[in-house]
């Protein structure tokens with residue numbers, strides 16, 4: 001599947017639109033259309049149900065070290081600015097960017113790649129934002145243009161090594177920027193904090209500055225004690241939250257994959273330090289299985305453990321669940337979710353102040369006067385186990401997923417083409433979205449074969465009986481073959497057609513989107529049949 005085909009389908013059928021499109025759009029922001037909103041809601045609801053409300057705290061789930069409890073939260077997007085100072089986001093949540101003085105464009109330093117090439121006695125580093133084969137082609141075209149050579153003179157270019165990151169280049173004077181015509185136009189890399197700033201209240205000065213949250217996780221940590229004090233949860237337990245996060249990404253790209261406003265589905269799971277490794281293993285496997293169960297099976301999905309060099313300074317284990325999105329070069333994967341063992345870093349930060357690593361220890365970072373650089377709340381966030389009489393700071397396992405990235409992956413995975421008979425029985429190409437029935441925006445479509453002989457009346461009765469239970473769609477316009485195709489293209493798993501035989505024996509045709517198999521069901525049994533198949 002080419003990404004362009006999916007993007008076109010998403011716009012044509014109302015899954016996704018560019019935000020503020022009538023004004024030319026706003027880079028990094030997206031709107032979900034009538035079908036997209038249903039798909040994303042179904043993903044969020046599947047996550048909430050599977051992780052929180054349907055979790056049985058009385059039984060040990062397969063692979064878990066023990067029973068555990070799960071509760072939820074819904075926190076404010078704007079929090080006290082000290083939250084972000086103690087969490088490290090204020091000082092550390094940045095990317096490096098480089099600006100091009102010639103094209104006035106801005107790039108993420110680590111996303112610019114290039115190749116060394118020599119021609120006409122000059123050696124330069126030609127850069128591109130593309131990867132893989134596309135990056136090779138792009139750099140060749142740029143080098144030909146720079147050296148004023150024709151395509152047939154490409155063998156005059158002497159390439160030195162593969163595509164490598166711009167971060168490997170120390171002197172930018174020989175660098176040709178991705179959109180530049182002359183050398184040395186890129187500025188030195190500089191830090192860029194990704195948090196969006198705004199002001200709370202009438203004054204617009206330093207004292208009123210607040211941030212749109214860049215993750216939902218911190219709302220959970222700062223409410224840890226509230227949850228303990230207001231419920232009867234005991235460790236081990238998890239707190240889940242779904243909500244919007246905001247990051248002023250330097251280069252939003254790849255459809256919704258890297259957006260500036262997006263939704264996260266995060267769990268902070270609190271456990272005793274002695275069992276935290278076993279819980280980390282459990283959550284790593286449990287979260288991977290969730291995607292598989294909903295249809296992201298196969299080679300495009302993988303679970304990748306971080307190497308020790310990749311780990312955050314506080315983490316003793318992190319794994320990413322990744323998907324081979326079609327916009328990535330072959331062999332490359334994009335992150336859907338990270339599962340991190342965060343130790344006691346977060347709760348301690350909010351008690352003591354911003355922490356830094358000193359040898360093997362996490363200590364409060366001090367300013368020039370020897371005082372905490374960012375003071376914590378001073379509240380005791382330790383857990384008291386009334387059975388063992390132990391008081392300790394729990395360790396945290398964090399499965400952190402992106403709802404928009406999951407939606408995009410399910411859209412990519414669902415897109416299918418095959419040959420199927422059209423309304424005249426002639427095999428033609430069919431596009432269908434093979435969503436898992438739990439995720440499909442519309443669960444069934446109800447049609448009268450023709451708009452006469454009492455068929456619409458029966459179809460409407462069936463529609464009315466199904467509607468309170470699930471999202472169904474009624475359609476009586478155009479030939480039934482065309483109606484089937486329209487439902488296939490938006491991923492409706494079942495179509496129910498009232499036809500001539502219905503008038504004779506009360507049965508209707510059920511049709512399966514994937515196999516095209518048809519079978520008959522009595523009109524009174526449509527609801528039971530549908531609910532059983534959706535399950």
Ligand code: GAP
Nearest residue numbers: 215217257258259262336337338400401402405
């Ligand atoms: N609390 C940990 C945390 O926020 P993260 O890896 O920065 O970790 C978690 O983000 C997930 O949020 C990612 O795996 C991804 O699915 C999603 N995400 C992060 N940045 C995003 C962006 N700019 N656009 C869309 N989704 C994003």
